[in-house]
Amino acid sequence: MYALNYVKVKSVKEAADLLSAHPEAKLLAGGMTLIPTLKQRLARPTHLVDIGGLPELRKIEVKAGKLLVGAGMRHHEVAASATVRKAIPALASLASAIGDPQVRNLGTMGGSVANNDPAADYPAAVLGMDATVVTTKRAIAAADFFQGLFTTALNEGEIIVRIEFPLAKRAAYSKFHHPASGYAMAGVFIAETGGGVRVAVTGAGPGVFRWKEAEAALAKGLKPAALDGAKLDASSLNSDMHADREYRANLVKVMAKRTLAKLSGKK
């Protein structure tokens, strides 16, 4: 790791001020992505601004038909939260399968969403449920937030404060996880929302995306068989040593059907 300056701040404002003062500073929440990145010398921030543990970022509540989750909530806390389990059980279940137990004790929702790893799980929930990312500056709709490989709509110095998930009729998530890293090789989040069925796919492409053909096929009913004819263009998917794009396209369909099977088990 390159040398750097570590600062543990006492408020989001202090963090924002430090980011303004030091353009090459980076926020540190759980560190489950950032620390490994730094260890491989893939980034060289001047400062690490530690916001993990800030009380302002650690609220979970249901308000006006939405589940509000603070950006600093650890994955294990989201998984164990009675509030989350009641409001959006699929979100708790998704959180319980991120990485591994040690990673879940430190990794945060805000960090995961801000990073937008193409194989991360939370982006599928955020896009699948049409959630809103609330920052220190504004509220960003999911459709506008994820902009490609490790790229989001966040501007310099902008900090995610919480994510607001509108409650859905039903939702579920399945992923095929890489055996060593736990990352999604294909993860499919399906939600029956007020606005219709949404199918969000992670792990397969350069970023989370909605599988529109599947949404159309499922509009008549959430049955696995409805996906038999649904096409997924493999040419835009990732190909690597773990899975080539054609394999991944099929894996997406398999995971989508497993998600539908989970959905039919719910009322």
Add this chain to the structure above:
Amino acid sequence: MAKVTMKVNGVKQTKTVEDRTLLVNFLRDELGLTGTHVGCDTSQCGCCTVHVNGQAVKSCTMLAAQAEGADVLTIEGMARKGKLHPIQQAFSECHGLQCGFCTPGMIMATAGLLKDKPNPTEEEIYKGLEGNLCRCTGYINIVKAVKRSAKLLRK
């Protein structure tokens, strides 16, 4: 450089280290607690697992500074007054190790798992140890050791 203070195995420790010092290196190099290992450099193997404020974490993926003021428990803190911790006892009885390199991490992860789930099913054990890799054993005896640990801890 910064002064970092934390309680390690019940003893308050203060050292001046570079800000970029990883917790695992703080424990090993500054405090001589070499039971915690560095295995993979990619945060996958779990050999570096310790408890920070009661939670199992990968010490290779944390800065020492992040643990400022925290309560840290390493493998060296598991045995009390020369008596093995029940989990250590179980790993010994069930031959849950061969080379032993992953073992401190396995034991710390097991301690974390059994706090959450004192009577885990085999499935829950497999899931609970997902953050720990072993190259020697094939995991069979490790799973047996976790089951035995659960039994010993319930006594």
